[in-house]
Amino acid sequence: MTKDNELVQVAKIGRLVGLKGELxxxxxxxxxxxxxxxxxxxxxxxxxxxxxxxxxxxKLVSFKGYASREEAINLVNINLLTTKxxxxxxxxxxxxxxxxFDMVGSILKDEEIILGVVQDIQRIGxxxxxxxxxxxxxxxxxxxxxxxxxxxxxxxxxxxKDKKVIQGKDTLGILENS
Numbered sequence: 001m002t003k004d005n006e007l008v009q010v011a012k013i014g015r016l017v018g019l020k021g022e023l024x025x026x027x028x029x030x031x032x033x034x035x036x037x038x039x040x041x042x043x044x045x046x047x048x049x050x051x052x053x054x055x056x057x058x059k060l061v062s063f064k065g066y067a068s069r070e071e072a073i074n075l076v077n078i079n080l081l082t083t084k085x086x087x088x089x090x091x092x093x094x095x096x097x098x099x100x101f102d103m104v105g106s107i108l109k110d111e112e113i114i115l116g117v118v119q120d121i122q123r124i125g126x127x128x129x130x131x132x133x134x135x136x137x138x139x140x141x142x143x144x145x146x147x148x149x150x151x152x153x154x155x156x157x158x159x160x161k162d163k164k165v166i167q168g169k170d171t172l173g174i175l176e177n178s
Contacts, residue, residue, distance in 0.1 A: 007042055007081040008101055010034065014076065017060055021072035025054070025061040031091040032056055034082070041080040049080065098159060100128075106164040108132050108149065110172040118166065119146070127152065130166070134175065147178040 010031075014024030025035065040050040052062045066072045082090075084101055093099070100121045108115045108130065116132040123129075128151040139145050149155050149171050158167040 006084055006101075008084060008087060008099075009044075009079050010041070010082050010087075011080040013061070013078045013080065016069055016072055016076065019069050020062065021066045021068050022053075022060045022062045023072055023075060025059050027059065029087075029091075031087070034087075034090045035061065041082055044079040044081065049075070049078075098161060102161050103130070103159065103166065106159070106166050108166045108168050108171060110168045110170070113172060115168065115171055115175055116147075121151070122148075130156075132175075138175065143175055144178045147175050149174055 010029045012026045014026050017024055035051060035054045037051055040048050042048055050064045052064045054061045066075060087099060104118050104120060106118045108118060114135050116134040118130050119133040120131040121128055122131060129148040130151055132147050132149055134143055134145050155168055155171050156166060157169045
């Protein structure tokens with residue numbers, strides 16, 4: 001599998017709803033349009049699922065081959081995954097928008113100081129936070145090994161996707177006060 005075909009989680013199947021195999025879909029991405037009839041996804045249990053019906057308003061989904069409550073119960077708590085390549089094909093980004101997987105592994109700089117590398121991104125409430133693994137030179141100065149930076153204009157000035165460098169502003173202060 002190439003790097004573009006690595007899998008990323010886009011949703012988690014929740015509880016059963018009703019009698020016809022419908023399930024609550026907990027979407028873990030900003031692109032609900034990828035969930036539609038006939039869309040297929042990999043699972044963390046090593047099989048594929050194909051959507052039969054999806055209600056964007058109610059976030060309810062049913063899958064082909066799981067038409068009853070008794071069949072669908074086996075899908076509760078399963079993660080739905082897609083390839084990076086498929087995400088790039090299915091999801092339309094606007095100017096200044098990026099996929100999380102584009103940012104993970106990027107260097108965070110404040111001025112010319114390398115603060116660390118984006119280890120992960122987490123949504124807390126309505127904000128996304130970059131989880132930064134602090135550069136070793138800074139941890140030797142007794143600064144925290146990990147810190148969180150809100151992905152908002154106040155702190156994130158620029159992201160160069162090709163160079164994998166995020167230019168931060170006042171992010172050194174976040175690290176020092178973590």
